[in-house]
Amino acid sequence: ARFVEQNLDADEDEIPDWYELHEFGTLDLNNQSNPDEDVFSLKEERKYGLNGNIKDSIREGGISVRRSVLTKVNLGGGSFVKITSDPPGMLNSEFILQEKNSTYQSVSLNGQIGNYMFSYWEINGVRQTSSFGIGLNRVTEKLDSDKTIVAKYFDKSSDTDLDGIPDWYENQKFGNLTSSGESDPDGDGLKNDEEIKFGLSPLIKDQFYEGGIALRRAKMLNYVKDLSDSSSSFDSDGDGLSDKKEKELGSNASLIDTDGDGYSDYQEFLAGSNLLDAMSFPNQAPNGIYLTNDEILEGEKNGTIIGVFSVSDPNPNSFHTIQLLDQNHSITPKPFFIDKNNTLRTASILDFEKNQKIQVKVRATDEGNLSIEKSFTIRIKNLNEDMDQDGIEDAFDDDMDGDGFSNNEEKEYGSDPMNPQSIANSPPTNIKLSQLKIAENMPKGSFVANISAIDPDINASIQFSLIETNNSKDSINQFFKITPKNKLITQREFDYETTKVFTITIMAFDEFNASSESTFSIEVLNIIEDLDQDGVEDYFDKDIDGDGFSNEEEISFGSDPLNPESLINRSPSDLFLSDSTFLENLPAGTHVGNFLGLDPDKNSTLRYELVDGNGSLNNKHFLVKQDGTLLTNHIFDYENKPNLSVRVRVTDGFDAHFEKIFFLQVEDVFEEPIDRLPIVYTEDAIKGKNSQLQLNGSIVERGDFETEETGFIFHIDGKEPESISAKLDPENLAFKLNIEVTAGENHYFQAYAKTAFGTAYGAIKKFIITDTNKSKAWWNELSPNKIDGWLTDSWIGELMPFENQWAFHLRLQWIYLQSDGNGGFWIWKEENGWIWTNRKSWPFLWSNETGNWLYFIPLDSGYIFYDYSESRLK
Structure with a gap:
């Protein structure tokens, strides 16, 4: 732990060395340094209590809340007071800010909390005592500087010096542990043990007198009466409560103030507070009223906040009501009021030229109806008011609003001399439209009516404008417009079935902006509309275009309910063929398979046909019936053309269609060969690990020539076929090939065997490797x-x-x-x-x-x- 002398300044830069070492670890900086590169030098950072290593930014405030949480700011050199206990937790700790040289009074403490006993108060480390040196149970302190006030508690069983007297008692009475039970600090002949036994103070000398000769009749006779006697009114401590009553209340009949809070048991009994709780004592009146601000600028609107009242009270947690008692009697209406949050606000607009300051008197009342009163002077600050900016302050200006009419003229006429829009001028009246009807479906810019008005002022110039009203759903300017020649025209086509009446408000104003308004209802005339000529007007027709689909169905689908050519229909989405192989040498008209189209629309009627395009090379050799039946139109020879392709279209009832290419295979039929080629068979593929695949082929019949090469024609959708040779096993006439394939794609392979006479092919086979990462179908x-x-x-x-x-x-x-x-x-x-x-x-x-x-x-x-x-x- 590194400690540096508090006032040491080795580099003489007016910054203590302990601060420089603590914040920066070096003595190389001075008051003008700016290590965090913000707008404050190190001297300013220390002055404002900021951190020299953290960059500070300054921003202008936004809109303040109407009433923020009360924040105490020490702008006038106030005193900070910290109230706590030792050990902590014996009372609620506080950190408060009080006015300089004000007085703070603590609560009165006495007795036990848990296992701890209160001993004395300490202020800034100094034990607070009475004139006898006994620790005080309540302190009153003038706050001429910052104070730390601590309530000292000791474990009730603690006896550090083992003298039989608890430490809390010794510290309270003597301020140290040097006395013992045998000591007699007040020299009255009674040892401390005896003083404690008899309930006496060990620091106040007690005296004993022997009695003289008793008079036969004394003026007063004191005696102790049995407390069990119900008629007893004996009061041992003379606090106003009988011993019997104190027994009932649980208080000490030998002590005037049982809980040591500074109030006698009798006072607390009358006030209804707890005689045994030092934190409970009779209510006291508030002792101070404060206002956060006493100035306001003239001309502010009603309800403007001037300041907030606060109250100081000896009783903690007191609640106060602030009441405005008196304001200057000569001012009408009353200038101020206090709201429920004890905030002083303006009740009228204040004028510096009439009153520079106003005296108010307020009363603060606590929940026990005890109160304090105080007067405040509210100062009105002058605002240089020159409404028309002519350089003459309004109080001396004959035409304050600069509208060309003097203040007296405006007052005589009834206009506002402080409002340039209010002048000695009459507004236009009697606004009229030449007609109030317009036919529906008329184009934008169609004439509606002429607008006119009357102005009582001679030679007045009148203009008109459309006015938006609070209850308008849409801007009226979307529907109508007024031309420079005072004609009302349309801004769009109107639909009688949608809106039958428009309500508009027109303002007429003259050259001085004096104006009046009138409201009119424009009626839209119905024109019979029947798009599909079915006798049902379109507005009530559920199928306006008569295409067999309802308006709601078309809108939901996305087609146009006003266009009979725009229908609800989706194209067929796919096309399948039940069989794609057939034998060679069969006559024309042989059935090959059936096409099946897939259409997302229910109950669709589909028809099928061959169409030209990519893959339609062999279309001419086939026939497709409308029901999807595929027939041959040619006798096919396997040896001449084993593989064929056709392009087929499936069309629904609304002519939406889908096209697809199909590959067909002609199967070989055994024929007595002449110079025969070998017969090749494409075996099934075998799947290996991961993406490995084994292609298998075999020669069923060698033919008439020596086999020169065997292998496979391999093909993937969208890619060119490739030939890959594979070694022939001469014993079993089989050959195979291991390849890597891609999951999720269609693969085709065909075994072949090449001779000097030609190449023989097996059937084309197709496979697809399922992607194992995809969910199982x-x-x-x-x-x-x-x-x-x-x-x-x-x-x-x-x-x-x-x-x-x-x-x-x-x-x-x-x-x-x-x-x-x-x-x-x-x-x-x-x-x-x-x-x-x-x-x-x-x-x-x-x-x-x-x-x-x-x-x-x-x-x-x-x-x-x-x-x-x-x-x-x-």
Whole structure:
């Protein structure tokens, strides 16, 4: 712990060394230094109590609150008073600011709090005593400087010097621990033990007298009477309360002031305070009234705050009411009032030219109805008032508002001589419109009416303007406008069905801005509107454009309810083909598969057709019926063209459409070869770890030529195909290739074998590796493998599943599936309700409606059920 002499200033810079070392760790700075680079030098930082290492900023205040929390600021050299206890917690600590040279009186303390006994008061470290040297239980101190006032308590069982006298008693009576029970500091022959025993003061000498010869009849006879006698009125301590009464109250019959708070037991009994609590004593009158400010600028509006009253009171936590008793009798109306927060405010506008100061008298009354009165002088500060800025103060100006009319002329006329807008001039009157009607749907700028008014003043110039009213929902200037030639015209088209009447207010004003106002109602005339000519007026027509969709439906969808060409419809969103392979050499008209379009609109009617565009190279070799049936229009040769593509469009009833390219495969039919090529088979791919995949191929028949190369044609959607060779195993005529693939993309591969005569190809196969980071699809329990959106190897047959748990089954058509959590599914179909099955039960299905089994029997283009509850097909 580093200590430095308080007044040491080794570098003679008028800053104590302890301060420099404490704040900066060096003596290199001086009073003009500015280490934090703000607007204050180090001398100013110390003067204002700021930190020299923290940058201070100064900002102008914003709008002040009407009444802030009271903050005490020591601007006039007041005295700070700290009241506390030792040890802490014996009484509530305070830190207060009092006026210089005012008087502070403490509470009266006595007796025990917890395990501690009060001993004496201490001010700035000095024990406070009576003339006998006994510690005071209450102190009264003149606040000529800052004070720290401490109530000293000691553990009641503490006896440091082991003399049998508690430390609190010795410190209270003697101020030290040097006396013992055998001591006799007052020399009256009674030892301290005896003084304590008899309730005497060890510092006040007691005297004993022997009695003389008793008179036969004395003037007064004192005797002790049995306190149990109900008629007893004996008062041992002479405090006005009988010993019997003091016994009832619990006070000490031998002490005038049992709790030592400075008030006799009798005074406290009459006042109703607690005789045994030093913190409870009779109410005392307030001893001071203070006002934070006694000046105000003239001309301030009514209710302006002048200052706030506060009251000092010997009783802590007292509540006071401030009452205004008297103001200058000659001033009318009364200039001031006091609000409920004891704030002095103006009750009228004050004029320096009439009164430079006003005397007021106030009374402060506490909750016990004790009061104090005090007079204050409120000073009115002059404001240089020159309304028209002509250099002549208003009190001496014949035309204060500078409107060209003298003050006397305006008073005679009745206008305000202090308002330049109020002049000796009459406003225009009798405002009229030539008509009050306008037809709906008229274009912006249409004429409504001529405006006129009458002005009683000769040769007056009248102008007009539209006035906004408080109850206007929208600005009236959005609807009407007044032209320079005083014509009222429209600012927009009006709709009778929306607003039938407009209320407007027009002001007429002359060259002196004297004005009057009149309010008019403009009626909008109805014009019959029927867009779809159905006899129902558009305002009441739920389908204005007659396109079959209601106005609400079109607005909700985003189409135009006023345009019959703007409809509620969404394009088909996808297109699927049930089968994309067929055998070679089949006649034209052979059925290949069926197209299925997906449309987000319910009950859509879809039609299908081949269209030109990217991928339409082989369209001419096929026919598509409107119902989506795909037929060949050509006899295909596998060896000539095994892979084909068509472009197909699906269109809904409102001509919204979707197009997609489909790749078709011609399957080879064995033919007696001439110079035969090998027969190549594309085996299934095998998934390895992570994104590894093994492609497999084999040669089923060698053909007539030596195989020169084997491998795979590999293709990813959106990328060019590539050929990758793979080594042929001569024993089993198989070949394979390990590749890295990307999850979530469609991959295609085709095995090939090359000879001197040509290259033979196997079938094209497609696969997709599911992204394991994505959530598992609900249909994985049926089959995780989707090809072109179809599950081709599920245990309930081919179907196309969707995220919303609907699926299009190749035979059952549209069905809704819900997993039972155990590998089975509840299936909902409108004709059958809820039915259940699983991998082991299929094709048996349990019917929730009949409580029995159904047996699924597939047909060429559909299905039937055998119903066990009815023992028949259905």
